[in-house]
Amino acid sequence: MSTADRDRVPKQDRSRATRQRLLEAAVACLAEHGWAGSTVTVVAERAGVSRGAAQHHFPTREDLFTAAVEYVAEERSNALRELFPEGAADRRAVVTAVVDLYTGPLFRAALHLWVAASNEEQLRSRVTELEARVGRETHRIAIDLLHADETRPGVRETVQGFLDMARGLGLANLLTDDTARRRRVVAQWSDLLERALR
């Protein structure tokens, strides 16, 4: 191994760690301050990275924030799959875990990005594409974990409607802590979903 090779590995690691810190800081920043309050400078500061280094990784503000939402969405998807390594025996547990995905800081950050994208041309196409990708992946996970058979008529739409409900529950949690009501709704709809998918 040459000296150059030996040096390259830790450098790449450092670079990857910096990138990750920036992405996590960006999602936290979006969730807390919204799009208007989220700039590359604010995120770089939060991540303890120079503005130049941040711009080396993400040349534009749009690059940084769409990458951040995508990265965290992937992390969450992986975490969800790991929660139920053998698929799930209990559909109610899956329903609860999926709904939890939509009530945390990731959903909050994604919501700020979607809403900003609805009025900002530079963001719109990128966020639309990102939303479609993340949506497809979440749908696939839900189908797997719920052991839903999409070849049966109506099953696809049943799961889609459930994911729409999860998104609506996320929205209902934006301004107030909706946990108690949400728990009752989730319990009831887990039963309805169980009957529909059985």
Added chain:
Amino acid sequence: MSTADRDRVPKQDRSRATRQRLLEAAVACLAEHGWAGSTVTVVAERAGVSRGAAQHHFPTREDLFTAAVEYVAEERSNALRELFPEGAADRRAVVTAVVDLYTGPLFRAALHLWVAASNEEQLRSRVTELEARVGRETHRIAIDLLHADETRPGVRETVQGFLDMARGLGLANLLTDDTARRRRVVAQWSDLLERALR
């Protein structure tokens, strides 16, 4: 009737008409430009009203936009009730009409206001209170029109979950035209809801 009395009525009418124009312009403006692009000046211009007159009706930006979302929400609720003057025979028609409430400009405007309120202290308490009020009214209408018997266990949560789904469907329509997918989801969930409420 004195001259003063005779003159007062049309003046009140004019004032009411001005107020209404401002409220409708405010909702349209929020839906199109978001909170950051929505100022009293922009709305006054759109409504063809002087800035002074606008501020006479709504001293602050927060006054104008919360009043606007409330006004349009009330208009929509009344329209929904009028669609089914004798309650509804067909639950699917009710489900479709309720979901339609969440995919138009009112939902878009309300969404911008909610998201802005999550980061702005002056807005937060007012919007939280407004959301609770509008939410309760929508729930009441849905219960009535769906002939749902809330004394039966689970019925309340079934209807709440349906309204959460409607909100989620509204969100899914923010960046792209989701009509075709939404129709299939609504058809399927109308059936599930029909079975759950029967």
